[in-house]
Amino acid sequence: MASADGFPASFYSEPGVLGLLANGISAFLVLLQNFHGAHTGVMAQGVEDILAGVHLILIGGLCQLVAGFLSYRKYDHLGGTAFVGYAALWMSYGATRIFQGAVTPISVNLTNASIATGEVSVNISEMAFLMENATMPPPTAALLDFFVPKSAVAGLLPYIILSFILAFCSATVNYIMPFVFGAITATLVFEAVGAMAGHWALVVSGVLELVILLCAIYGSAALLIKGLAQRYILKGFGNPLFNVLLLGTANSGSSQSLGQEKKKNTKYAEPMALGYFCDTVSPFIFAFYAFHYFPTFAVGAVWISINSASQLLSSFYGYLRQDTYHAAKYGLHGTYWLVKAWEEFVVSMFLMQDDAASGRLGMVGDWFFVALAIVLCVVSLNMDTLELLHNLFFLLLTVSTISQIPLGGYYYFFGVACSLFTAVSLYGTFARLINSIAEKSLIRIGPQPVSTAHLQAMLSGLSQCKGALAKRELPEGTRCQLPDTLFYLTNGIAALSAIHAQDPSPSFLHMTVPWVLIPGAIIQAFVSRLQVQKGKRFGSVIPFFYAAIWATWAWYRFAGHLLHIFPGNAQGFSAGAVAFLVINGFIMLIAAYSNLVLLFLTIIMEVVLVCFLLSTLGTLPYQLEIAMLAIFSIICLYGALASLVNCIFNKTLIPMGPALVKNKKKKVEAPGLPCPVANSRLTSGIMQIAKALDEGGVCGIPTDTVYALAASCKNPAAIERIYNIKDRPLEKPVCICIANVEQLVAAKPPFSPLLWEFMRNVYPGGISCIIAKGDWLYRLGVGGAYDRVGTKDSIMIRVPDHTVTMHLCTLTGPIAITSANPSGEPDSLHHDMVVSRLGHKLQGVLCDGESAEVAPSTVVNCLRIDEGIITFVREGCVPTAKVRQIFERVKNSMA
Numbered sequence: 001m002a003s004a005d006g007f008p009a010s011f012y013s014e015p016g017v018l019g020l021l022a023n024g025i026s027a028f029l030v031l032l033q034n035f036h037g038a039h040t041g042v043m044a045q046g047v048e049d050i051l052a053g054v055h056l057i058l059i060g061g062l063c064q065l066v067a068g069f070l071s072y073r074k075y076d077h078l079g080g081t082a083f084v085g086y087a088a089l090w091m092s093y094g095a096t097r098i099f100q101g102a103v104t105p106i107s108v109n110l111t112n113a114s115i116a117t118g119e120v121s122v123n124i125s126e127m128a129f130l131m132e133n134a135t136m137p138p139p140t141a142a143l144l145d146f147f148v149p150k151s152a153v154a155g156l157l158p159y160i161i162l163s164f165i166l167a168f169c170s171a172t173v174n175y176i177m178p179f180v181f182g183a184i185t186a187t188l189v190f191e192a193v194g195a196m197a198g199h200w201a202l203v204v205s206g207v208l209e210l211v212i213l214l215c216a217i218y219g220s221a222a223l224l225i226k227g228l229a230q231r232y233i234l235k236g237f238g239n240p241l242f243n244v245l246l247l248g249t250a251n252s253g254s255s256q257s258l259g260q261e262k263k264k265n266t267k268y269a270e271p272m273a274l275g276y277f278c279d280t281v282s283p284f285i286f287a288f289y290a291f292h293y294f295p296t297f298a299v300g301a302v303w304i305s306i307n308s309a310s311q312l313l314s315s316f317y318g319y320l321r322q323d324t325y326h327a328a329k330y331g332l333h334g335t336y337w338l339v340k341a342w343e344e345f346v347v348s349m350f351l352m353q354d355d356a357a358s359g360r361l362g363m364v365g366d367w368f369f370v371a372l373a374i375v376l377c378v379v380s381l382n383m384d385t386l387e388l389l390h391n392l393f394f395l396l397l398t399v400s401t402i403s404q405i406p407l408g409g410y411y412y413f414f415g416v417a418c419s420l421f422t423a424v425s426l427y428g429t430f431a432r433l434i435n436s437i438a439e440k441s442l443i444r445i446g447p448q449p450v451s452t453a454h455l456q457a458m459l460s461g462l463s464q465c466k467g468a469l470a471k472r473e474l475p476e477g478t479r480c481q482l483p484d485t486l487f488y489l490t491n492g493i494a495a496l497s498a499i500h501a502q503d504p505s506p507s508f509l510h511m512t513v514p515w516v517l518i519p520g521a522i523i524q525a526f527v528s529r530l531q532v533q534k535g536k537r538f539g540s541v542i543p544f545f546y547a548a549i550w551a552t553w554a555w556y557r558f559a560g561h562l563l564h565i566f567p568g569n570a571q572g573f574s575a576g577a578v579a580f581l582v583i584n585g586f587i588m589l590i591a592a593y594s595n596l597v598l599l600f601l602t603i604i605m606e607v608v609l610v611c612f613l614l615s616t617l618g619t620l621p622y623q624l625e626i627a628m629l630a631i632f633s634i635i636c637l638y639g640a641l642a643s644l645v646n647c648i649f650n651k652t653l654i655p656m657g658p659a660l661v662k663n664k665k666k667k668v669e670a671p672g673l674p675c676p677v678a679n680s681r682l683t684s685g686i687m688q689i690a691k692a693l694d695e696g697g698v699c700g701i702p703t704d705t706v707y708a709l710a711a712s713c714k715n716p717a718a719i720e721r722i723y724n725i726k727d728r729p730l731e732k733p734v735c736i737c738i739a740n741v742e743q744l745v746a747a748k749p750p751f752s753p754l755l756w757e758f759m760r761n762v763y764p765g766g767i768s769c770i771i772a773k774g775d776w777l778y779r780l781g782v783g784g785a786y787d788r789v790g791t792k793d794s795i796m797i798r799v800p801d802h803t804v805t806m807h808l809c810t811l812t813g814p815i816a817i818t819s820a821n822p823s824g825e826p827d828s829l830h831h832d833m834v835v836s837r838l839g840h841k842l843q844g845v846l847c848d849g850e851s852a853e854v855a856p857s858t859v860v861n862c863l864r865i866d867e868g869i870i871t872f873v874r875e876g877c878v879p880t881a882k883v884r885q886i887f888e889r890v891k892n893s894m895a
Helices: 015-042 047-073 077-116 119-134 140-168 175-196 199-229 272-290 300-318 326-351 353-361 365-379 385-400 407-438 452-460 463-469 484-495 505-532 540-556 571-592 596-617 621-647 683-694 714-724 740-748 753-762 778-779 783-788 802-814 831-841 878-895
Strands: 676-680 698-701 706-714 735-737 767-772 794-798 815-819 843-849 858-861 871-875
Touching: 015 047, 015 199, 047 077, 077 140, 077 175, 077 272, 077 407, 077 683, 140 175, 140 272, 140 300, 140 407, 175 199, 175 621, 175 676, 272 326, 272 385, 272 407, 300 505, 300 753, 300 767, 326 365, 326 385, 326 505, 326 621, 326 706, 365 385, 365 484, 365 621, 365 714, 452 621, 452 767, 484 540, 484 621, 505 540, 540 596, 571 596, 596 621, 596 735, 676 683, 676 794, 683 698, 683 794, 683 802, 683 831, 683 843, 698 714, 698 831, 706 778, 714 740, 714 783, 714 831, 740 778, 753 767, 753 878, 778 783, 783 794, 802 815, 831 843, 858 878
Parallel strands: 676 843, 698 843, 735 794, 767 858
Antiparallel strands: 698 706, 706 815, 735 815, 767 794, 858 871
8 A cells, every 4th residue: 555655555465365265266176076976976977077177277276376476476485385385286186186087987888898797806806916016007098097096195195294394384474374274284184085995084075175265265365455454454464373483493503604605585485495395295106106006107197297397496496596506406306206207107007017127228317317416415515414415315316216226126226215305305395494484594404514615625626726716706697507507417318318229129219208308308498498587698599409309309219110200211300300400500609609518519419410310311320329429418417517516606616618709898888878887896887876976967776676766965956857767756755875874873863762773673675764854864964855855754764785885875975766767667677777768868877787686675664663563665575574573573672
């Protein structure tokens, strides 16, 4: 709501409204079907199952996924993890319903036919035999109907445990979500029991689903009213059931206390809990399959695919937070689960035990996963012990699936590894959630095994040149290099998996399709999407093109025989190979401007494409192809290691090689720019903008949130020009920006002790405080601009947590600022946006690259703070809940 001071309204709505409603409506859909099935005595209902599944995917899945997106944008760790996790649950359960409905008519018809001919005992014994022998596929699709419930139970069980954790964690935030999540937990328990035991459990589940619906409606109403009124009116979300700090004290042995900086970016919530969440579900389902609980992996492949998509989302949010490590880790894990799921689907549905053994023997792609798992272990040595332990168990997991392990012990080793990895991931989910909510290390995660400096020296191999290392920082735009690690690892997995003998067995061809197609094409399409997101290094061109190459490769080499396409009879693929060769020649030119590793990679790909062309013509020397694919994968492994390490430490510890072709650097102030521009990294640049402000100019400057227009308070006429420059309504006041709180102290304003303490706790940072005006503003240096900033009775003060802005205010004194965008348009998130939109009206722009946030500051009205009341005019980059926590803590300490 707009305040009396005329400031803008709330920046974001409450995504919990959509998330809770999606859960409630999904539960209601299942409730109706359960009650109907219990009433009629028929649980398998064909078309009704399919329709229910579609509704669950659309409402419980996609709608809740949107709520998860918005929750991450509001820095809501718990809401983002819960809503995305439940979206995966409802979509998986909906897909299971569709699967059940699709196979029911076939099953019923064949079962009736068997009864009519007296063969029912043979079918039952056959099903029992299949359930005892997990590697033996069912001979008919009808028998899948008997295995769908078991597969669904294996998928529901991890969500039961995780839902209980979410319910417990949400009790530290409010007392509505614990009832919703707790009821979901109990519902899943009885859904699992009902899938195997009968109607009574589904009736109990229906009653609990009614509780979910009622609690979700109340919670949605409470949040909706809060979003409209900007304060809590209905009870439930204002106070938690218990304080999260009661779970323990901050761990003095945490990685932060040992000197490791925790990378914080309030633009998005932390993705670690969601990544651990997904790493709990997938191995849990695999463990049940490995221990022969169900013999076909059709339903399991669907559950894991949806869960892996959620894990890719955690990778995406790691990328948005400039977190190279977690972006690469969760991208790798999501790829691993997808590949293994569809490999086991092929084995369980199409191959017999002997075929599976012969097919696995020739596969070498797992070795690349082992190598990458070792890389993750190495780079996590300077993190906490939990992270290192998680990577070590993932290494054990990759070792357990090496194709050279005899099939007799393969599944038991794999099952044990999955069980251990599940346990560690489960603990990690709980620890990351609680520690993120508390913003302290309450749940023990262990100390830092190796110091950051020591690990850097180890990785660089140049410990005698430590002084030189500190100067070898990567250039500006490092963030845009984050997808490089995923680019190299996806290509490496696809290349190593594509190695095969001259006459591969049909079973090998069946099993290799997911190994090449998923990382090479599907996951690399995700990498291409990341490169589009402000990718400046080599953009989305190379990953998108290589995705097309691997997709074509898999289609021809491993699926071509199904379409009767053979070497010497594939003219269309020959023409495509020639086109690939020509395009890759241009890609090599692009790589020449980047680094030697990428250049070598494109050169080897050119030879691989020659082999592909020769294969379509029936004249391929397989030894040459094997050698090229092996070299290609080795280059990819080195590239993944180097790009990951260099991006994590922001130093060139592992060389990628110089660019073969040097691109001439353009001057910052290029001809044709509409206004003078200055580099914020240079003292002369800051002094240039300070001089322009002192001379009465209006300039674009960076802040700790978004870019702003600035005018010196020494020049009131310049402040008036700001309104004309951005077509800002005159009734909307501008605020003033100062360097630090000490400037306020020197002005001696008549602030109460509570206001002083609150401001010391929120400054510097992305929070603006509205306070009463007074003569102290003249002592602060506002001077003649007194009537041109703020309203008649109040003024908004900003103290940005930004070194450049602080130095600028130190040079010029207080400056009047407002967002650097035409009124009513989105904020400027890069200096290029300021130059292109308003540059022709400005006297200068201080260039600092991409803004630190996508939202402006959070505006807090402190006019009634002495009465114990603060209100919010706008919610920006700092959540209002966090500001309230700070205020309550300050108020309690003052009391």
